[in-house]
Amino acid sequence: MSERDTLNGLISSAKRAVFFGGAGVSTESGIPDFRSADGLYNAAYEYPPETMLSHGFFMSNTEEFYKFYRAKMIYADARPNACHSKLAALERAGAISAVVTQNIDSLHQKAGSENVLELHGSVERNFCMSCGKKYGLNKIIESGGVPRCVCGGIIKPDVVLYGETLDEEVVSRAIKYIAAADVLIVGGTSLGVYPAAGLCGYFNGKHLILINKSETYLDNRADLVIRRNIGEVFSEIG
Numbered sequence: 001m002s003e004r005d006t007l008n009g010l011i012s013s014a015k016r017a018v019f020f021g022g023a024g025v026s027t028e029s030g031i032p033d034f035r036s037a038d039g040l041y042n043a044a045y046e047y048p049p050e051t052m053l054s055h056g057f058f059m060s061n062t063e064e065f066y067k068f069y070r071a072k073m074i075y076a077d078a079r080p081n082a083c084h085s086k087l088a089a090l091e092r093a094g095a096i097s098a099v100v101t102q103n104i105d106s107l108h109q110k111a112g113s114e115n116v117l118e119l120h121g122s123v124e125r126n127f128c129m130s131c132g133k134k135y136g137l138n139k140i141i142e143s144g145g146v147p148r149c150v151c152g153g154i155i156k157p158d159v160v161l162y163g164e165t166l167d168e169e170v171v172s173r174a175i176k177y178i179a180a181a182d183v184l185i186v187g188g189t190s191l192g193v194y195p196a197a198g199l200c201g202y203f204n205g206k207h208l209i210l211i212n213k214s215e216t217y218l219d220n221r222a223d224l225v226i227r228r229n230i231g232e233v234f235s236e237i238g
């Protein structure tokens with residue numbers, strides 16, 4: 001059986017599949033994976049991305065944080081690709097129960113997915129650190145320097161920075177769906193970022209599918225390993 005037929009067979013049998021995705025899901029939407037490209041930033045910035053995206057750096061160098069964040073983490077014009085769209089269709093068809101993502105671009109919701117668990121938060125949500133007032137992405141894009149609330153407080157993106165812990169409720173919901181899944185599709189992630197990647201260890205269902213260009217620690221447990229662009233693979237489903 002071809003790779004494509006095997007994939008279609010596994011997905012058509014699914015009743016509560018979960019998709020677990022990472023940066024590779026959005027690269028075909030034009031959003032680069034900053035972890036695989038840090039050489040790119042060395043010339044323009046004084047610190048590595050992992051430093052600039054840390055909680056400590058946000059607190060101590062807020063203006064510099066926002067300079068990097070606006071330039072490299074926000075892609076307001078990015079559109080969902082075939083992977084996002086097909087996942088939304090599979091959810092509507094009742095095959096997929098949840099999308100768990102490490103991405104912060106909210107492209108799954110833009111494609112129409114409803115049950116999306118964003119382990120690392122979203123650039124779309126922002127809040128005032130003093131009064132809690134919520135702001136959309138435009139507030140961050142349109143304000144120069146450090147974005148401020150009407151109360152004067154500093155606005156922080158609702159994204160999990162290095163040195164911060166994941167939202168417990170999001171994590172426990174992700175574990176619940178992964179543990180109950182009959183099929184787990186892991187895509188666009190090398191499963192190297194913890195604790196997010198460790199959540200796949202809760203999977204106890206029938207079929208594991210891995211779609212990623214490089215090796216992952218779960219490859220040897222998978223029924224099917226596909227090493228191609230994920231948008232291309234998803235455009236062949238159904």
Ligand code: ZN
Binds near residue numbers: 130149
């Ligand atoms: Zn405020």
